[in-house]
Amino acid sequence: MLLSHYPKEIQLKDGTSVILRPMTRSDEGALLDFFTSLTDEDRLYTRSDVANVRVVRSWFDQIDYQRVFPLLAVSGDEIVGDATLHRKPYSWMRHMGGIRIIVAPDYRKLGLARILADELIENAVDEGLERLTADVVVDQDIAIEVFTRLGFRKEATLKDYVLDAEDVKHDLVMMTKDIGEQS
Amino acid sequence: MLEEYPKTISLKDGSTVICRPMVKKDEGPLLEFFTSLSKADRLYLRDDVTNPEVVRSWVQDLDYDRVLPILALSDDRVVANATLHRNPYGWMRHVGAIRMVVGEGFREKGLARSMAAEVFQNAIAAKLEKITAEMLTDQHDARRVFSRLGFQEEAVLKDHVLDADNVPHDLLIMTNDVNTLWQKWMEFSESVSGSWNMED
Numbered sequence: 001m002l003l004s005h006y007p008k009e010i011q012l013k014d015g016t017s018v019i020l021r022p023m024t025r026s027d028e029g030a031l032l033d034f035f036t037s038l039t040d041e042d043r044l045y046t047r048s049d050v051a052n053v054r055v056v057r058s059w060f061d062q063i064d065y066q067r068v069f070p071l072l073a074v075s076g077d078e079i080v081g082d083a084t085l086h087r088k089p090y091s092w093m094r095h096m097g098g099i100r101i102i103v104a105p106d107y108r109k110l111g112l113a114r115i116l117a118d119e120l121i122e123n124a125v126d127e128g129l130e131r132l133t134a135d136v137v138v139d140q141d142i143a144i145e146v147f148t149r150l151g152f153r154k155e156a157t158l159k160d161y162v163l164d165a166e167d168v169k170h171d172l173v174m175m176t177k178d179i180g181e182q183s
Numbered sequence: 184m185l186e187e188y189p190k191t192i193s194l195k196d197g198s199t200v201i202c203r204p205m206v207k208k209d210e211g212p213l214l215e216f217f218t219s220l221s222k223a224d225r226l227y228l229r230d231d232v233t234n235p236e237v238v239r240s241w242v243q244d245l246d247y248d249r250v251l252p253i254l255a256l257s258d259d260r261v262v263a264n265a266t267l268h269r270n271p272y273g274w275m276r277h278v279g280a281i282r283m284v285v286g287e288g289f290r291e292k293g294l295a296r297s298m299a300a301e302v303f304q305n306a307i308a309a310k311l312e313k314i315t316a317e318m319l320t321d322q323h324d325a326r327r328v329f330s331r332l333g334f335q336e337e338a339v340l341k342d343h344v345l346d347a348d349n350v351p352h353d354l355l356i357m358t359n360d361v362n363t364l365w366q367k368w369m370e371f372s373e374s375v376s377g378s379w380n381m382e383d
Binding site for chain 2: 045046047048049052054055088090091092093094095096131137155156157158159160161162163164169174176
């Protein structure tokens with residue numbers, strides 16, 4: 001991973017600046033605060049149950065950037081964005097990376113999701129990955145739009161793959177983007 | 184469900200194997216099982232099972248709610264491994280994935296079906312609603328087996344898999360509703376022998 005690139009200061013559309021840096025063990029409290037700051041509507045569609053303290057804590061037990069590279073956007077002591085690159089190094093998907101991004105409500109529409117995605121893509125290319133995937137719920141129009149603008153396209157729709165926080169089923173859209181040398 | 188193990192499974196040729204969930208002391212025998220597979224078998228495995236670190240991490244981080252590995256043993260040797268993968272605190276908490284590897288000397292004896300039955304029963308006990316199985320589009324035997332169990336082809340993901348020789352392949356995702364699966368098993372079981380020891 002391009003660890004020497006961080007910390008990195010970036011400017012958002014409204015002129016605010018935030019710091020990007022990889023997550024470390026000492027971020028546990030701040031990350032829990034970040035997830036609690038999300039609205040119920042946001043949490044409805046998160047892949048993991050981020051309201052569950054044990055789930056979030058478990059991520060800190062085994063930080064291994066080769067498996068999950070979590071890049072945080074930080075303003076002061078506060079986490080305002082969390083973007084992760086997920087890999088399975090010793091598997092038949094070793095050439096693939098999965099991307100997940102969550103931005104705090106107050107920091108949306110400022111281009112932060114796009115900046116975080118670009119950072120992850122740069123890291124993925126540097127690691128020699130060939131393809132990225134992003135999984136979104138079929139109704140998440142904004143997420144689909146963001147990933148489409150980043151060059152992702154819909155690869156498959158998996159019926160009833162997602163059970164939201166209120167136990168309602170939704171289709172999962174798997175989006176992919178080739179980043180290999182040939183693409 | 185787990186208190187039912189160990190169980191004895193009768194194979195078509197009259198021999199028997201023991202099946203039970205994997206425990207920590209199985210690390211050595213499991214690694215031996217994987218290294219005994221032919222290169223052709225290993226070409227299309229999801230994980231690099233010849234890497235001792237990979238196998239060690241499975242055994243050291245045992246958590247049956249996430250991965251339930253069921254082994255078949257003959258004379259203390261592992262001869263098959265079937266796993267049920269779940270993500271209990273995620274948006275796919277209603278979905279389980281099945282994976283299975285059967286050793287060379289134990290194929291075409293109905294063992295794969297019996298091991299699949301163990302995984303499915305555990306999926307039902309865990310109140311899962313959907314089971315997925317992922318394979319390469321070229322793995323025709325696996326496709327046939329899962330189709331016969333009522334699995335539907337849900338999606339094909341282009342070049343999603345790199346085999347052990349770094350050749351890209353398309354990945355096929357097959358899925359089945361647990362309720363449908365159960366009915367198919369009952370029909371199949373009644374039509375064949377009326378017992379859980381499936382024989383093709």
